[in-house]
Amino acid sequence: MDLMDSLFISLGAAVTIYYGVKVLLFTGLLFPKFWFPLPQSFFSSMGEWAVVTGSSEGIGRAYALELAERGMNIVIMSRTKETLDQVAQKIRDTTGKKVKVIVTDFTKEDVFTEIEDQLKALNIGVLVNNVGILPSTIPSKFLDMEELDQIITKVINCNVKTGAKMCKIVLPGMTKRGKGVILNVSSGVASIPFPLYNLYAASKVFVERLSQGLQAEYKDKGIIIQAVAPFGVSTRLANYPKTNMVNMSPEDFVKCSLQYLAAGDKTYGSIWHMIMGWILQTVPLKVLHAECVLRGIQDYVKKKTANTYTSESDAWSG
Numbered sequence: 001m002d003l004m005d006s007l008f009i010s011l012g013a014a015v016t017i018y019y020g021v022k023v024l025l026f027t028g029l030l031f032p033k034f035w036f037p038l039p040q041s042f043f044s045s046m047g048e049w050a051v052v053t054g055s056s057e058g059i060g061r062a063y064a065l066e067l068a069e070r071g072m073n074i075v076i077m078s079r080t081k082e083t084l085d086q087v088a089q090k091i092r093d094t095t096g097k098k099v100k101v102i103v104t105d106f107t108k109e110d111v112f113t114e115i116e117d118q119l120k121a122l123n124i125g126v127l128v129n130n131v132g133i134l135p136s137t138i139p140s141k142f143l144d145m146e147e148l149d150q151i152i153t154k155v156i157n158c159n160v161k162t163g164a165k166m167c168k169i170v171l172p173g174m175t176k177r178g179k180g181v182i183l184n185v186s187s188g189v190a191s192i193p194f195p196l197y198n199l200y201a202a203s204k205v206f207v208e209r210l211s212q213g214l215q216a217e218y219k220d221k222g223i224i225i226q227a228v229a230p231f232g233v234s235t236r237l238a239n240y241p242k243t244n245m246v247n248m249s250p251e252d253f254v255k256c257s258l259q260y261l262a263a264g265d266k267t268y269g270s271i272w273h274m275i276m277g278w279i280l281q282t283v284p285l286k287v288l289h290a291e292c293v294l295r296g297i298q299d300y301v302k303k304k305t306a307n308t309y310t311s312e313s314d315a316w317s318g
Helices: 002-030 042-046 058-069 081-095 112-119 148-177 198-221 250-258 271-282 291-304
Strands: 049-053 073-078 099-103 124-129 180-185 223-228
Touching (some): 049 148, 058 124, 058 250, 180 198
Parallel strands (some): 180 223
């Protein structure tokens, strides 16, 4: 009897401690400024320059502006020079920081030798791997997408290959200096198998696993590597939904997500996005993958956009 009493007491204590820690961690997520404080000079202390891919608009542009506000010179990268030049001028006018523009198309095969040459002389303290493409804003089954072979290649080059290549370029300097930050922008849809957005969701799973694996390998070198997995952000890729607590503006999302930099190797970026992630992973996949649900998703998105498939420019994130 004494043995059974001890067993139940120990089990009860373990459960209490487990859920107590859960509550404590959740409290930390509610008050990130208190639990995960970062000094204003934190990012600039990592190095002189921040590199942001896909920074001509949306989340990438917001990261570039925010990091400049925090004292960093910025390298902005995307494929549209005119838009990049506008972002560069905005950064210079509002922050006085230096801006380097690199025009490149990450859907192409051989772009990284030139990028590495342009970055090798810079003291890079922060890398934001943001660039990505969505094959179609209209949810589509795999075989229903037009020009599928080309789409597969572009998604792999842009969403998968680019993040790994940029880490390869930037990590050696960070490990040598013993400090640095890499933010790899994933997506909330990577939380579960996501029909109708298969290629995009699968590519973002790669981003998360690469990011989390690299953090395990290099955290003892003083480097922070974090996957950022937003749900609703009002960008062109998402057809600019109205902003609210869930559908945040890119600027608000970036400011909020940076508060969770010290919270672990993955963040949803805001408490509301975290709740969405938890809900999505709680609903049985049989329900989410039901044909009637998939048709409902397609019909809903079709009502929100006039185009059946996006053009190449419309599919670009950043």
